[in-house]
Structures are given as structure tokens and as C-alpha cells.
Amino acid sequence: MYQYRFRFLFIMSFRYILPGLAILTLGRLALLWFVNTDIELDIRVQDLLRALWVGFRFDAKIVAIGFAPLILAGLLSLTSARFFQKITKISSWYATVIYALMILASAINVYYFLAYGNHLDVFLFGLFDDDSQAIMDTLWQSYPLLSGITATIIIAFFLGHTFCIKYNSYNSYNSNERYQSLSIRSHIMYCMAIAAFVVAYFIVARGSIGSLPLKRYHASVSELPLLNAAVPNAFMALDWARSDYQKQEILSSIEEKELREQMFAVLGKSTPFERTLNNDYLKNNPPHVVMTLMEGMGMNMLVEDNKETNDLLGRLRPYFQQEFVFTRFLASTSATIDSIVMMLFHSDIPTISHSTYSAKPLSDSAIEPYERAGYQTIFIYGGNAMWRNLSRYLPLQGFDHVYDENTIIDTFPAAKKSAGTWGVADEYTFKLAQKILEEASKPTFIYIMTVTNHSPFYVPDNYQAKPVAASPRLKSRVHGETVEVST
Missing domain, CATH: 3.40.720.10 (Alkaline Phosphatase, subunit A)
Structure with missing residues (x-):
């Protein structure tokens, strides 16, 4: 019956996820251990705990995504004993591959940090763009590639075939279950449990239940660059590096003569620098x-300001009236x-x-x-x-x-x-x-x-709104449609 397979899949998913989380967490701790030479983290306990917590969320996200194909296949085969047995039969080998990738990537991330002072980033692609053969020769001579790969395979095999529930375990588990018919209520309960499992798994893979999924934006947790660099695991860092590499623009050099000609055409002179008159008071104070x-916000909005009907300046008004105000500015974009x-x-x-x-x-x-x-x-x-x-x-x-x-x-x-x-x-x-x-x-x-x-927009609770009214000019510029604005 599908309910027995679901119970087995539920337990199996935890047996897969926990070693994966342990690998990535140990990789982060190893980075902090090997790189942290002169920073006293004991006085940055709050930042350290925040780094470990956000890092753990990134790890859970990656582990969930890594095992998602296997878990999805198991869910789709709940109604078929034959296909479910095939899934469980290959599960330990699938886990071995995932664990091997995690161990290898974590080790590479630590060595990369030791060499370049950051987690895996866009420079990784730049290195291989320069001279791939020279890079490979350097890696082979400077790092324990052969022993590292061998150790990775052994550890991954041990984890994949020790901690995971395998095909023979499923047969034993299934043979001990007595067939019994389920009531409609029981079927409904099991369907709800399956749905809850899917939703929970999706949330873990998304990394957040807020409006934004867990991503690069959340990785800054401290003023210390080391802690920020330790937050993403190797897979997240590599994904960000890939994205940066694809989006970057290639800058071409320009001759100094051409640069000065362009400046003269735009500025009327060959240099953009200006020097004010000497001011001894400002120099000393x-x-x-x-x-x-x-x-x-800009002057394109502030021209709509009216103290009585559309107060946009608020407490800035006295300064706009008494201080030096330059209004002829335009944002570049x-x-x-x-x-x-x-x-x-x-x-x-x-x-x-x-x-x-x-x-x-x-x-x-x-x-x-x-x-x-x-x-x-x-x-x-x-x-x-x-x-x-x-x-x-x-x-x-x-x-x-x-x-x-x-x-x-x-x-x-x-x-x-x-x-x-x-x-x-x-x-x-x-x-x-x-x-x-x-x-x-x-x-x-x-x-x-x-x-x-x-x-x-999130308006602070203590904010007292001023009168607001949209002028005909403003209405004509909002998507070309007339809009109603209320206070």
C-alpha cells in the first residue's frame, strides 16, 4: 500500500538530508578554522551565530535541491511497488554521488579562499579564460588532487551505503507490514500528510517563506568579510559566480587621445577635473x-510639492528655504x-x-x-x-x-x-x-x-501622513492613465 511506501520515503528523506547538512556545515567550519588567523570571533558571537544560521539555511536549500529528483521520483512511484523498489535500489548510489560532490566542492571552496581571499566567485571563470592548461598544471602541483579525490570517494561511499535506507531495507520493512484496508478518513489523512511533506520540502528548497527566496541578498551578516564569505556554501557561491560571469560586460581599452577628444566633445575641455579657490577656513575646519x-525620489517628484495640498518636503521644508539648494539635477537612470x-x-x-x-x-x-x-x-x-x-x-x-x-x-x-x-x-x-x-x-x-x-512600500507605524493630492500633470504620467490618490 502507498502509505507504507510514503512512511519509508519520509524516513529515507531525513536519512539522506542529515549527512548532506553535516558535510556542508563542516565545510563552513573548516573554512573559518583554516582562514581565521587573527580575528577574534569570540567578541563577534552574535555575528558568528547569524553567519552559521543563515549558512545552515543555504545548506538546507542545496541539500533539498540536490535530493529533489530522487524524492520526486519516490513520490511519483508511491502507487507502484515495482517502480518504488527500483528507486530505493539506486538511492544509495545517488546519495554517494551527491555526497562526493558536496565534499569535493567544500574542499575546493576552502582552498580557493586560502588562495584568493573569497569564496568561489567570478574570478574562477576568469582564471580558466586565461590559460586552462597552465591552471591545471598549477593545481596538480600545488594541491593534493589525487589523495583528495580518493578520500572523497571513500567517505561518500561510506555515507551513501551506511546512513541511507537501501533496497533490502525497504523489502524487509514492506514484508513486515500487514495489509489492511484503510477508511476514507485514513486516506484523506495520508493525502494531507503527503501534501504537507511536499509543501515543507518546497519551503526548505526555497529557503524562505517570505516574499523573497533565500538568495545572495541575505548573505551579508556582519561587518567582517570573513563571516560574510563563510555564509554561502560552495554550490551557492558557484551559482552566483556563474550568474555574474554571464551578465558581465567585456570592457575594451581606449586610447588616451580618443578619451580626451570625447571629453572635449562633451565637456568642452579635455579633463573632467575642476579646482575651487583656496579656502583657509575650510582647510582648517x-x-x-x-x-x-x-x-x-528626485526633483521630478518634488516639483509636485505644495505645503497645503501635497506636502512632500515635510520637515525638510525650512532647509529648502534657508539653505543652498541645487534643483537642476537629473538621475542618470x-x-x-x-x-x-x-x-x-x-x-x-x-x-x-x-x-x-x-x-x-x-x-x-x-x-x-x-x-x-x-x-x-x-x-x-x-x-x-x-x-x-x-x-x-x-x-x-x-x-x-x-x-x-x-x-x-x-x-x-x-x-x-x-x-x-x-x-x-x-x-x-x-x-x-x-x-x-x-x-x-x-x-x-x-x-x-x-x-x-x-x-x-512599508510605511512606519509612527509616521503621520501629510496631505497628498495628485496633480493633472502627475496623473498624465502614471502609465498614461488617470489614477485616484487618496490620503
Whole structure:
């Protein structure tokens, strides 16, 4: 009867998954053990636990996906004893292959980190693009390939044929079950159990029950690059590397003469640099500088501001009236990462932060003048800095510190309640910036990237809405249709 096969499959799935989880977890711990030479993790217990927990979720996702074909085949053959026996007969060999891949990939990930300071990334493909034969010769001479592969096969065979329930176990299990007819209620209960098993398995494979599946965005858990790099297992890291490699653009070199000609055509001069007059007061009293890029907001929206009927400025109004305000700005693009890259790095390549060029420092980034002036440079993002590889790319380009939602929540625990799809409420992002400025011992430059104004929108509970009214101009620009906006 199918109910006996389902019970067997249910137990078998756990016997498959647990060794897989153990392998990937041990791979992560091995990376931390071999790489961590001078970082005291005992003072970063909260970050370490967060890294291990998120890493465990990534491991469960990979193990579930890896055994999904076998589990699916078992579910489809529940009504056929003959086909179910065939599935159980090959299960231990299937598990052996999966375990071997997990062990081998985890070991490669550790060695890769020791060599390049990161988990498997897009540079892996760049290495093989250069000279595959030379790379293979280096690997053969520098790493224990033969002994490593041999040990992998032995361990995987042992796990696959020791911990997994095999064909003969199923025959013994099935022969001990007495056939008995089931009532309609029992059939319904078993069908519900099967459905619950499928749903639970899908959730584990998805990694999340929220609006976003578990992915790269969730992998930044700490200010320490080591902990962030230890979160993804080798398979997740390799998938991200493959995606980055496919999306990257190949940059071609340009002659200096052509570059100057292009600059002259656009700027009217052969260099983009400007120098202001000397100011002794600013030289002796360097001010803090805060640059905020507001998600989805610009003068194209603020022209709709009206204090009485459409209050968009709120508490910013006095500053717009009393301070220096430059209104003739236009975003290079409506995309978030494009805006950041164009503003900070003068590049129109949005994938530059997670491509084979992501390890190359740029000579003319917008942060460089602040570095030369002795400023402390900080990037604050209300979301997760693993997004677009910012946590690794920005320090390379001159930022001393990159703080994201993890730092914000650690500093202001109440921020966790405000977390939405893309991060914590901007209120706490600005609070962190204010705290940094109040405690700063040297001139500080802060670049802030907000998230609250990014859809889907989560309005803070303590926010008191101002009057809002859509003008005819605005209505005509919303998908070309008339819309009704209510307060």
C-alpha cells in the first residue's frame, strides 16, 4: 500500500538530508578554522551565530535541491511497488554521488579562499579564460588532487551505503507490514500528510517563506568579510559566480587621445577635473559631508510639492528655504545600482561590482578626494550589503566602512521590527549616521542609500501622513492613465 511506501520515503528523506547538512556545515567550519588567523570571533558571537544560521539555511536549500529528483521520483512511484523498489535500489548510489560532490566542492571552496581571499566567485571563470592548461598544471602541483579525490570517494561511499535506507531495507520493512484496508478518513489523512511533506520540502528548497527566496541578498551578516564569505556554501557561491560571469560586460581599452577628444566633445575641455579657490577656513575646519541617495525620489517628484495640498518636503521644508539648494539635477537612470555606480565610479556598467573587474581599484572614484583629504569614509545601506557585492567592492574603492541592516539592527534593535522586503526603515539608517557623526574624531564622509521608498512600500507605524493630492500633470504620467490618490 502507498502509505507504507510514503512512511519509508519520509524516513529515507531525513536519512539522506542529515549527512548532506553535516558535510556542508563542516565545510563552513573548516573554512573559518583554516582562514581565521587573527580575528577574534569570540567578541563577534552574535555575528558568528547569524553567519552559521543563515549558512545552515543555504545548506538546507542545496541539500533539498540536490535530493529533489530522487524524492520526486519516490513520490511519483508511491502507487507502484515495482517502480518504488527500483528507486530505493539506486538511492544509495545517488546519495554517494551527491555526497562526493558536496565534499569535493567544500574542499575546493576552502582552498580557493586560502588562495584568493573569497569564496568561489567570478574570478574562477576568469582564471580558466586565461590559460586552462597552465591552471591545471598549477593545481596538480600545488594541491593534493589525487589523495583528495580518493578520500572523497571513500567517505561518500561510506555515507551513501551506511546512513541511507537501501533496497533490502525497504523489502524487509514492506514484508513486515500487514495489509489492511484503510477508511476514507485514513486516506484523506495520508493525502494531507503527503501534501504537507511536499509543501515543507518546497519551503526548505526555497529557503524562505517570505516574499523573497533565500538568495545572495541575505548573505551579508556582519561587518567582517570573513563571516560574510563563510555564509554561502560552495554550490551557492558557484551559482552566483556563474550568474555574474554571464551578465558581465567585456570592457575594451581606449586610447588616451580618443578619451580626451570625447571629453572635449562633451565637456568642452579635455579633463573632467575642476579646482575651487583656496579656502583657509575650510582647510582648517573640514566639515562632515553626508550624501544621501533617496530611492525613487528626485526633483521630478518634488516639483509636485505644495505645503497645503501635497506636502512632500515635510520637515525638510525650512532647509529648502534657508539653505543652498541645487534643483537642476537629473538621475542618470531610474535603476538603483546604476545610479550608485555612475555617481561613485563614473561607470555605466551596473555589473562592475560583481564581475571580473570587481577586484580592480579605480583610479578616479568619487571617494578619492575625501581619502586624500584625510576623511573617514563610510557607506550606509538600509538593506543587505551583499546586494551587488557592495560589501566587498566598496572597501576596495576607498570606503573605510560599509554598514548595512545588520549593523543598524545591532545598534538599534527596534529597527528589526521595521524590516521590510529590502531592509530596515530609513529612520534607523539616519539614526546610525547621526550617531557616527556625533562620535566622529575626524572629518567624516557618509554616503547613504535609502530603502523605505522602494516598493513594496512599508510605511512606519509612527509616521503621520501629510496631505497628498495628485496633480493633472502627475496623473498624465502614471502609465498614461488617470489614477485616484487618496490620503
